[in-house]
Amino acid sequence: MQTENSLSSVRNALKILHSFTMNHPQKGVRELAKELGIGKSSVQRILITLASEGFVKKDNETNKYELGVSVLGLSSIVLANIELHTESLPEIKKLAERCQLTCHLVVLENLEIVYVHKEEGRYSINLPSYSGLYNHSHCTSSGKLLLAYSDPAFREVLIERGLTQFTPNTITNPTIFRDELRHIYKKGYSVSNEEFQIGVNSISTPIRDHSGKVIAAVNLVGSKSRLSKQRFSSFTKELKQTGVNISEKLGHGIMSKF
Template sequence: MSKERSNPQILSSVSNALRILKSFSTFEPTQKVSDLSESLGLAKSTVSRLLTTLAHEGFVVKEKSTGKYKLGLSVLTLGGIVTNHLEIHKEAAPLLHKLVNDTGETAHLSILDGTDTIYIHKEECSHPVRILTHLGRKNPAYCTSSGKVLLAFNENNLVEKVIEQGLHAYTSKSITDPDELRKEMQIIRERGYAISTEELTEGTRSVSAPIRDYTGKVISAINVVGPLQRMPDYKVPDIAKKVLNASNEASERLGYDKRFLEVR
């Protein structure tokens, strides 16, 4: 019995499309419909329909001269995301640990997921009283320092999509006015880091700065978060400087060179 039949949750069409993608290799970078049909045990008509769908989504490209198919840029994009995130973990982990030692507060590594932000790495502080945060949990980007950093430097003007979805008030300090959020984005871009004070959870403050890849694109953010009484106003500039140092070093470790991009 096939895997598809033994597990009703598996869609045979999706499974077959993925089998087609996995048929491409360094040794066989191009494939014909007939070859895929024979090697996978699928009808030519089925293979042809699946390839047409994959081509429409950019996962394969048909060569006009030979009629063969090769992998498309969508595969490269997904691979780049995985590589970047693996590299981010590797390069940022020791910097987060140092940041915790330097600030005494919990540090996180965050990414965007749609219009939300997610913590993908966390270094806990040693204080007995800590801010409860969770890896993998989604938070609205406009209410967190890391989310605001990622929105501010997003190349697709994602902040307008966030505004269209509605700005819900999680606390009395949450930004709910579209113009105020747009102004905040501009301040973050000019200053280079973001601050969130009781915007998602009362009694907390966080400071975040962006991490860039070798192309200069912001792909992640580093932040520190703690109780407001341990992160009062007068401490924010010093904390922000330390967070910026950590994010800049993480960016450099990923190949970012500001001087090169300025010349280019």
């Protein structure tokens, strides 16, 4: 019963948020109750909760409510992700064509990586890395790179949880793993030598937003023979340039040119 009541409250809260429009940016308790068919006491209670979290705010002059800054915060995240995907796609396609390997756009979420986009090249290998798939961060080049640029306290949660071994090359020692992340941070790119899957190597480089913050990674993945240690240097050069190109499209480094 309590679960049903909670779900009902969530639905009503969403109805209230969706009821605000450009033509009607402010609404009162009585108005919302009548429009949505919700009791006035319930509307009042929900509005107080939403206001405490910044999703609505009360105009003391009109005694009505309007959307708050927390809604703007969520929308900016959505818009940023749309921009990231839009600006990255052409560059990732060109990279996959030039290097003839699989290329991914990757972000970090809840200590795991998420594949946002995938482009295959001529010599791509069969990988279950479709868009929206979550994967481990500690044993993938993109994951290690994004962890290297994340808050130290954030990545310590992952380390304390344990570094699962997938191959003999997976780094499972916390001290060695921390050293690896420091090394990645200094050199600006990350490598995975069969750390997640035998016979598969990958390299990753960061994508930065206008403020210089690392918000995503772009990687190249290939077989051990195609993406060999001997060829890391040439592939890394291509990959880094792609990361720079995407970052510039997102506004990074623009002011330094003036």
